[in-house]
Amino acid sequence: MSFPRSFTAHVFIGVSLDGFIARPDGGLDWLTERGEAAEGDLGYQEFADGVDTVVMGRATYEKALSFGRDVWPYDGKHVAVLSTRLPADADPRVTVHRSLEELVEDLEKRGAESVYADGGQVVQSFLRAGLIDDLTITTVPVLIGRGFRLFGDLDADIPLTLRSTADMGAGITQSVYEVAR
Numbered sequence: 405m406s407f408p409r410s411f412t413a414h415v416f417i418g419v420s421l422d423g424f425i426a427r428p429d430g431g432l433d434w435l436t437e438r439g440e441a442a443e444g445d446l447g448y449q450e451f452a453d454g455v456d457t458v459v460m461g462r463a464t465y466e467k468a469l470s471f472g473r474d475v476w477p478y479d480g481k482h483v484a485v486l487s488t489r490l491p492a493d494a495d496p497r498v499t500v501h502r503s504l505e506e507l508v509e510d511l512e513k514r515g516a517e518s519v520y521a522d523g524g525q526v527v528q529s530f531l532r533a534g535l536i537d538d539l540t541i542t543t544v545p546v547l548i549g550r551g552f553r554l555f556g557d558l559d560a561d562i563p564l565t566l567r568s569t570a571d572m573g574a575g576i577t578q579s580v581y582e583v584a585r
């Protein structure tokens with residue numbers, strides 16, 4: 405499945421060396437505790453300043469709410485949540501979409517230019533549909549053994565080009581990969 409689109413889409417995500425983005429209970433301690441020891445905000449703010457739209461899966465949306473309903477780090481951006489279950493009117497700050505097709509159509513209508521794709525299943529869906537332009541992967545040197553995976557099954561290889569790798573301190577590395585269109 406591939407979609408004609410006029411926006412670019414980007415991943416910025418932290419992963420354990422064994423490929424997980426969260427523990428089975430959603431825990432991010434392995435990432436945040438090491439991240440605090442690393443340099444600055446690991447480039448998150450600069451990345452976030454460059455996007456006008458955030459697309460996240462229901463699980464990532466619910467995690468964001470768990471920090472408190474008043475804590476909303478996405479002000480000034482359009483936020484879209486992919487979910488087959490979340491009620492359409494769950495939250496006036498987000499639009500809810502039942503499928504990738506419906507989401508992409510809406511992003512095109514809104515004139516989205518630069519999209520941040522967040523959440524493991526969302527990243528996997530976007531990759532399979534050829535919707536990702538680049539991935540900034542921050543790798544934490546820890547094996548957590550189980551949890552939510554960043555990557556999943558593919559029908560065909562997705563070749564990547566390494567654009568940069570930086571040592572962020574505390575053993576953390578950050579690599580930027582481009583996906584050929």
Ligand SMILES: NC(=O)c1ccc[n+]([C@@H]2O[C@H](COP(=O)([O-])OP(=O)(O)OC[C@H]3O[C@@H](n4cnc5c(N)ncnc54)[C@H](OP(=O)(O)O)[C@@H]3O)[C@@H](O)[C@H]2O)c1
Binds near residue numbers: 417
């Ligand atoms: N390490 C990091 O930097 C980082 C970044 C983001 C998130 N996380 C963590 O990762 C965990 C969530 O991971 P996850 O893989 O479950 O993520 P997710 O992609 O945020 O959420 C999965 C849910 O999103 C919906 N969804 C995803 N793709 C869809 C599609 N193509 N069509 C319709 N619905 C779709 C489904 O919701 P329904 O079940 O409602 O249909 C699915 O169950 C959380 O604990 C979060 O905190 C970590």
